[in-house]
Amino acid sequence: MSDLKLMKGNEALAEAAIRAGADAYFGYPITPQSEVIEYLMAECPEKRTGMVVLQAESEIAAINMVYGAASTGKRVMTSSSSPGISLKLEGISYLAGAELPAVIVNVVRGGPGLGTIQPSQADYFQSVKGGGHGDYKLYVLAPASVQEMADFVADAFEIAFKYRAPVLILSDGMIGQMMEKVELNDQVERMSDEDIIQKYGSWATTGKKGRERNIITSLDLQPEKMEARVQALQKKYERMENEDLRYEKIQCDDAEFLIVAYGSSARIAQKAVQLGREKGIKVGLLRPITLFPYPKQQLFKLADQVKGILSVELNTGQMVEDVKLSVHHKVPVAHFGRTGGSIHTPEEILEALEENIIKDGSIRHH
Amino acid sequence: MTEEIIIAGFGGQGVLSMGKILAYSGVIQDKEVSWMPSYGPEMRGGTANVTVILSDERISSPYLKLYDTAIILNQQSMDKFEKTVKKGGVLIYDPNGITQHPTRQDIKIYQVEGYRLASELGNKKVFNMIVLGGFLKIKPIVHLESVIEALKKSLPERHHNLIPLNKEAITIGMQNLFSHKLEHQSAVNHS
Numbered sequence: 001m002s003d004l005k006l007m008k009g010n011e012a013l014a015e016a017a018i019r020a021g022a023d024a025y026f027g028y029p030i031t032p033q034s035e036v037i038e039y040l041m042a043e044c045p046e047k048r049t050g051m052v053v054l055q056a057e058s059e060i061a062a063i064n065m066v067y068g069a070a071s072t073g074k075r076v077m078t079s080s081s082s083p084g085i086s087l088k089l090e091g092i093s094y095l096a097g098a099e100l101p102a103v104i105v106n107v108v109r110g111g112p113g114l115g116t117i118q119p120s121q122a123d124y125f126q127s128v129k130g131g132g133h134g135d136y137k138l139y140v141l142a143p144a145s146v147q148e149m150a151d152f153v154a155d156a157f158e159i160a161f162k163y164r165a166p167v168l169i170l171s172d173g174m175i176g177q178m179m180e181k182v183e184l185n186d187q188v189e190r191m192s193d194e195d196i197i198q199k200y201g202s203w204a205t206t207g208k209k210g211r212e213r214n215i216i217t218s219l220d221l222q223p224e225k226m227e228a229r230v231q232a233l234q235k236k237y238e239r240m241e242n243e244d245l246r247y248e249k250i251q252c253d254d255a256e257f258l259i260v261a262y263g264s265s266a267r268i269a270q271k272a273v274q275l276g277r278e279k280g281i282k283v284g285l286l287r288p289i290t291l292f293p294y295p296k297q298q299l300f301k302l303a304d305q306v307k308g309i310l311s312v313e314l315n316t317g318q319m320v321e322d323v324k325l326s327v328h329h330k331v332p333v334a335h336f337g338r339t340g341g342s343i344h345t346p347e348e349i350l351e352a353l354e355e356n357i358i359k360d361g362s363i364r365h366h
Numbered sequence: 367m368t369e370e371i372i373i374a375g376f377g378g379q380g381v382l383s384m385g386k387i388l389a390y391s392g393v394i395q396d397k398e399v400s401w402m403p404s405y406g407p408e409m410r411g412g413t414a415n416v417t418v419i420l421s422d423e424r425i426s427s428p429y430l431k432l433y434d435t436a437i438i439l440n441q442q443s444m445d446k447f448e449k450t451v452k453k454g455g456v457l458i459y460d461p462n463g464i465t466q467h468p469t470r471q472d473i474k475i476y477q478v479e480g481y482r483l484a485s486e487l488g489n490k491k492v493f494n495m496i497v498l499g500g501f502l503k504i505k506p507i508v509h510l511e512s513v514i515e516a517l518k519k520s521l522p523e524r525h526h527n528l529i530p531l532n533k534e535a536i537t538i539g540m541q542n543l544f545s546h547k548l549e550h551q552s553a554v555n556h557s
Contacts (some may be wrong), residue, residue, distance in 0.1 A: 006386070006393050006401070006520075178428050179386065183394045262431075267484035271427035345431035 003184045009149040010176040012184070013079075013105065013169070016153040018045045021188040022103075023074035024052040026065040030081045031117045032173035033107035035229040037079070040268070049190055059084040060099040063091030065106075071216040073196045073204025079105035082115050082123055085131075092166055093132030096233070097218030099203075101160035103153065104138075104167045110314075118341030119174035119264050124318035127170050128292045134213035135230050137237045138168040139244070140291040143263040146180035148289075154185060159244060161200050170291065174264035174343070190233050197213050208355035237292075246289035247298060251277065255284030257357055258302055259349070260323050261312040262288045266335070269312045272344035276353065283353060291319070299326035306331060308357035312349055314339040332357065367397075367422050368485035370430055370505050373446050374415035376441025379496030383431020383520075385416035385435075388498065391508035392420040400428040420507055437501055439480075458500055458543070460493075467546075475506050476504060477546045483538050492535035510536065552555055 007015070014036045017025060027037045037055060045051035054064035069076040077266075080088060085106045097100050108123045109115035115122075125131075127140050139159050141152045142228050149171060156167040191199070193206045205214050220226045250275055252258070266287040276283040288295050288304065303309070308331050311320035320335035327333060331350040336352035338344045344352075371388070385401050392399040402417040416482040417433075419425050426490030436447045444466060453458050453475045458499045459468065462481035484493040502508070513536060517529050 004393060004397065006390050143372050174402065174429065177403060179389060179399075180397055180425075180428075268427040268429055271430075274426060345429070346427050347431050 002143065003186075005182050005184065007146060007150075007182050008177060008179050009143070009146045010151040011039045011115070012146050012182045013153055013171075014039035014044070016076050017103075018051055018153040019185050020157055020260065020293055021049065021186050021190045022051055022077055022093050022153075022157070023073060023190055024065075024076045026054050026056050026062040026069070026076065026078050028056050028059045028062050028080065030059075030084045032109070032176050033079050033081050033105065035164040035176070036105065036107075040228050043258055046142065046352065049187070051190065058086040060091065061303075063088040063262075065097055066102050066104075067091055067098070067100060070095065070102045071098070071199075071205050072184050073193060073206055075103075075104065075151070075191070077102075077103040079107065081107050082109040082111045082120075082126075083113070085126070089126075089132035092138070093134050093136060095166040096132075096136035096138070096219045097134060098216050099164040099215065100166065100343075101157070101164050101231075102166045103156040103160055103169065104166055105171065108172040110339065115276060116341030117173060118169060119172040119343055120126070120339065120341055121172060121265060121314040122316075122318070122335075122339060123170065125292065127168055128294070128322075136233060137292050138166055139163065139240055139293075140168045141246075142170045142289060142291050144289075145175065146178060147184045148338050149175060150182050150184060154188070159240075161196075161313060163240060163255050164203065164206065165202075165236060170263065174267070183330065190353055203361065234336075237364065239292040244290065245293040245295060247295040248287040248289060249298075250285040250287065251300065252262075252284035252286060253284055255302075255305065256282040256307055257269050257351065257353060258286060258306040258309045260286045260309060261300070261321070262289070262291060262319070265312045265314055265344070268344060268346055268355065269349055272312075272349035272353070273344055273348050277352065279350075281350075281353075288319075294322050296322075296326040299323060299332045300328065300330075303327040303330035305366055308332040308334070310349075310353045310357050311335045312344070312352075315339050327345060367420075367507065368425075369420050369435065369505060370433045370448055370499075371418045371435045371437065371449065372415060372430075372433045373418065373437040373439075374443030375411060377414040379439050380381065380413070380491070381414045382416050384494040384498050385418045386520060387513060388418050388497075388501075388508070390520055391418070391512040394406075394512040394515050394519075395508055397421060397508075398425050399422060400425045402428040408437050413440070414444075415443065415447075434541050435501065435505060437497060444468060448449040456504055458497070458504070461546075475546060476500065478539055478543045480539065481541075483542055484535070487535060488529075488539065489531060489535075492532055493506060495532045495535035496539035496542070499536035499541075500543040501539075502536065503543045505526065553556065
């Protein structure tokens with residue numbers, strides 16, 4: 001019998017972390033994701049699995065606790081919201097440089113600056129184009145339901161350990177604060193040092209008895225060696241693109257027009273597709289589930305089939321750049337989105353599609 | 367079956383928990399559900415609203431412009447949400463504190479005097495369950511037994527002794543839902 005619950009996205013994510021066998025969570029509260037740490041504190045996972053939950057003195061402290069724990073091969077998670085993630089970026093860049101597995105969750109606010117607490121997707125660039133300094137990328141998962149908030153935690157840990165790389169779960173107040181039906185996985189036991197070595201190799205600082213010491217560092221001071229390190233990271237990102245791209249196509253088979261949207265916007269856009277179909281408009285939806293890797297080839301192919309593409313995002317036009325890069329000017333591409341915490345309705349999306357894409361194939365550039 | 371509902375009123379009226387009980391009842395009947403609150407600074411002492419969707423299919427947008435049913439519990443929400451009911455849809459409201467009654471003729475309008483009935487019952491807190499009863503009378507999308515089961519699952523055990531009272535409140539709501547459309551329209555015509 002499955003464990004069926006009605007939960008908020010943030011709570012489902014927190015519970016999923018315990019059940020995924022996470023060793024530790026380090027965080028600092030900020031709306032709209034404070035339920036994550038609240039839930040974990042209330043659940044006392046120390047008693048359930050031995051998982052450590054700690055409220056750090058700041059976001060910067062939390063991400064550096066993540067760095068430390070991840071260095072020892074532990075499954076560690078942190079979560080925050082936009083300005084808090086900005087504070088964590090230095091640490092995230094170090095995690096990427098030092099090739100450390102970790103799960104980072106951003107329940108985005110409507111910035112810039114402190115930002116509103118309502119749903120927003122204004123951190124797309126920050127998430128997929130580096131964010132922090134240096135030549136690195138994050139593997140980015142964009143859940144569009146409470147179920148995915150739960151499921152993606154275990155997936156994120158798998159990817160983080162497969163590649164020894166930080167993974168970002170990019171959400172917002174809609175997915176985080178909404179309640180939906182969720183089926184939770186069974187409890188997975190926390191891994192021992194031996195389990196980790198057996199499954200992922202010996203790289204962590206677990207004590208050097210009987211072997212050469214493992215060193216965790218983000219840099220090599222010699223340019224040639226550092227270049228090799230950076231190139232090795234790029235190889236890893238290529239592998240992610242080849243092996244772990246995720247996306248969903250909804251009603252694309254006969255589509256003449258395409259909407260591209262992720263996360264909360266994808267949910268709203270799905271309703272816009274339904275309303276469009278009711279009016280006889282053959283519109284489909286491509287939902288990138290990973291934002292890096294991005295479904296570039298899928299979009300390139302779809303561009304042969306559709307007459308135009310609308311990128312729908314809760315921002316002023318960020319992902320639309322990746323859509324344009326993917327389709328090589330084969331078809332018109334436009335952006336539509338609300339921002340600052342305002343949310344587009346399905347009707348507004350359909351109207352934008354009709355005005356910007358369908359109307360005599362013309363296009364309003366942004 | 368898909369039912370798209372907005373419940374709107376003051377913070378503290380039990381708007382969010384009414385929505386939660388309804389959503390939980392849907393889960394018990396193996397439906398797809400979503401519960402999407404408006405949240406933010408406006409909730410403190412101001413208006414609160416929640417969009418609840420129950421469906422037999424995967425739910426697309428949890429955020430909507432138009433609803434099958436609006437359950438309206440104060441004037442501010444009436445001003446905001448009367449116009450968001452789909453043509454042929456349902457508006458249920460508690461007339462307590464309402465100065466501008468709904469006037470639309472292309473929807474079905476019902477009243478349930480939740481506030482008065484809850485006072486008479488001697489527990490104002492079950493106000494929201496009376497209103498929920500009124501809703502279930504006109505839209506029986508979940509069984510009363512599922513609602514009771516939902517109450518059991520979402521109330522802490524120390525409050526389970528309140529379940530019979532909640533059940534009574536729902537029943538009272540079911541028995542006290544009235545169509546006020548005709549009366550009201552004639553009132554409008556006289557003015």
